[in-house]
Amino acid sequence: MNLNDEVKALEELERAIASGNQETIAKVAVANILPLYHEHYELLTSTVDRLPSKLIERFPILRFGHRMTPVLARTSRPFKPLIDPDAARTMSADELDVFTLVQMISFRFSGDVSAALVYARRLEDRILDVRVESRERVDGPLWFYHYEIGSTLLAAGDSSRALLEFSTARQLGRLSRQRDAERLALCRAALAHALRGSLDEAESALAEAALHPPPTASHVAASRTTEASAAALIAVERMTDDVDERLAELDAYDSVQLTWPFALLARARLLLARQRPGEALEAIRLAKDAHPVQHGSVASDVIAATLIDALCALGDSATAWEIAGSSASVGNMTRFAIIRLALHDSRFDVAAAEIRRLAGDSTLSPNQRAKGILFWAWLEVAEGADLDASTATQIHRLAVTGSIRRLLATVPRQLVDRVRAHLSGEELAEFDAATNDLTHFAMKMRPILTPSELRVLSALPTQPTTAAIASAFHVSPNTIKSQLKALYRKLGCSTRHEAIKIATRHRLLVHDGEVDTIDRLAVGPQNKRLDVGVH
Incomplete structure (x- = not known):
């Protein structure tokens, strides 16, 4: 299997096309799939598009180069290629690597992120346990394997492990002849940092990615949508003046790119921060209906969390609690949405129990740790207790970074006033500047019932x-x-x-x-x- 010689791949495919034999064309395309995908994408896709479906069914790797695959996978025909164990034993190590890669990407296309993670682990195990010469070449496919494993982990919401894979992909990409390698790894790392709330790191990665050459045809959509989603999340969290421009650069809600949940998260967060929950609810439902979403993915976590927040803001607590109870696998974004719902509904013991549970989670992102501090302060104020001075100091320190302006826009006015009461002089001026132009809601004290x-x-x-x-x-x-x-x-x-x-x-x-x-x-x-x- 040819994994790195794009010149040889082009020559062999052109000869096969000239022969007119579709079986030969399919076999040659499979044998050269990666160099064709990276360097001769338009020729590969136009060739595969013309092959009959029955032939493609015999060579499922070719679906990787078919332009209809992502669209069909999320609508009417999930693409989940399997292989007979006897057939697998006849394949070379390189062929098994590539087939496992295609399985991981295909199940991810189809919304089955849990299964995609299984193939990601399988590919990781092969990289660790099975030595293959092609992977040890500087012009080999190893950078791409780590990049796609990281993308699958990111789709599952495991941003910290995804960052490690993107770091490895970037380091290998520096040695690769593939000019897209480093830029792709950098922009995906930027998105992972933005999701976690590490906005300075995300900005730095985006700036470095922009220094690299424009992506080639096979990666232009992935690069563009990833960079746009990362930039939008940064702008939303900071509530910058150009936030509307950044959101205008996002793909439509029905995008087939891996980044669609992150684009939805940016849109919904901004609308909720601007107290427009009805529009947020519409955006969430449009995106939800356009994609197959299964439990265990960042998409399911984003949808459940933003739905709960939007319904809570609309006053429909009953439906919000139903969603909270029906989520089979609850991610941290959803757990924080449940805390917010409990605080809004004066169910303080639910909020306190969840905050304490999450406080012991060492995997929380910087954004989630900031939420935990804000929600605990909200709880203290809602219960009528005096806000602790150290908590007010923590909130001040977070606020002056400029990275939690959106979060500050979603807490009650009473909490902001209590924080201000603990500050004076320069600290108060800094806090007022950090919360300038933010609109806060007034917390209503409701009867507390068992x-x-x-x-x-x-x-x-x-x-x-x-x-x-x-x-x-x-x-x-x-x-x-x-x-x-x-x-x-x-x-x-x-x-x-x-x-x-x-x-x-x-x-x-x-x-x-x-x-x-x-x-x-x-x-x-x-x-x-x-x-x-x-x-």
Whole structure:
């Protein structure tokens, strides 16, 4: 298999095309797939496009060079190539490397990131355990293997491991004849840094990538969309004056590029920071409907987290809690969205339990650690406690970096005022400059109810009598009367009709499923039940 000689690859493919034998064309294209892909992309794709489907089915590697593959993979025909074990035993080490690479990319195309990770690990194991001469050549494909493994890890949300792969790809790319190698690795590293909130590192990587030659045809879309997504995330987090220009450079919501979840994240975050949750919700749903999203991917984490944030901002807490409870595999972005939802709904024990759990996670990114500090401060203020002076100092130090302006735009005005109260002189001036032009919402203190009281309250509109409520919950009428007495006292009313009106105004009416979700989320680390909403 020819993995590095683009001149030989071109000559062999041109001879095969001249012969007119489609079987020969397919075999030659497979044998030279990587140099053709990197250096003669337009010839490769135009050749593969003309081959009959039945022939391509016999040579699944050719799907890698078919321009319809990414589109079909996310819509009607998932591309998930498998190989018979007997056939695998007849393949050379180079052929197995390339086929594993194509499997990893193909499953990623199809939205099955969990399976793509399996092939990424398999390719990693082959690199470590199986010595192959072609990988040890400076003009070999090893840089591309590490680049695609890193891209798969990034698609799975594992940005720290992805950065290690991109670093290796970049170092190998410096030695490669492939002129795109270093630029591709740099721009993907920039995106990983931007996702983590390491904005200075992301900016530096983008600036260095721009010093390299423009990408070739096979990589121009990947390079352009990656650099645009990284730049957009940086601009959104800093809320810069050119943020709208950066977002205008993003691909459409239905892009087939790996970067579509990051583009969605930038769009949704900006709209939510500008208090336009309805538009954010529309953007999220359009992107969600346009792609196959499976659990275990950064896409599923982005969609769940931004949906919860948008619904929370719209006042639809019930649906937001349903999404929180239905997410089979919850990523850290979703967990922080659940904390925000709990804070908005005055379910402070849920928020506190999640903040404590995440505080012990050593893999948190800089952005997530900043969120943890802000959310803990929000919790202190919401519970009526005095904001700790050291917490105010931490927030000041984060604010003056300019990297958390978006986060600061999403916290309540009361928290900003409490931080300012602890600052003076130069520190206060710096903090005011960091929060200048940001619009904050006013936190409303809602009645704090237990899960049992929430159930009884939500039954009032549908159950006509106390006896009916008791029957529905399989408890005694006296228990319901006691809960109603406590409920009316907390709501400041004395009748069922008044309670329903107050509950509607404060968005306290919930469904049974939502209460079950809150119950499940409010279980502490030792499986001890926490009384949700009780100080």
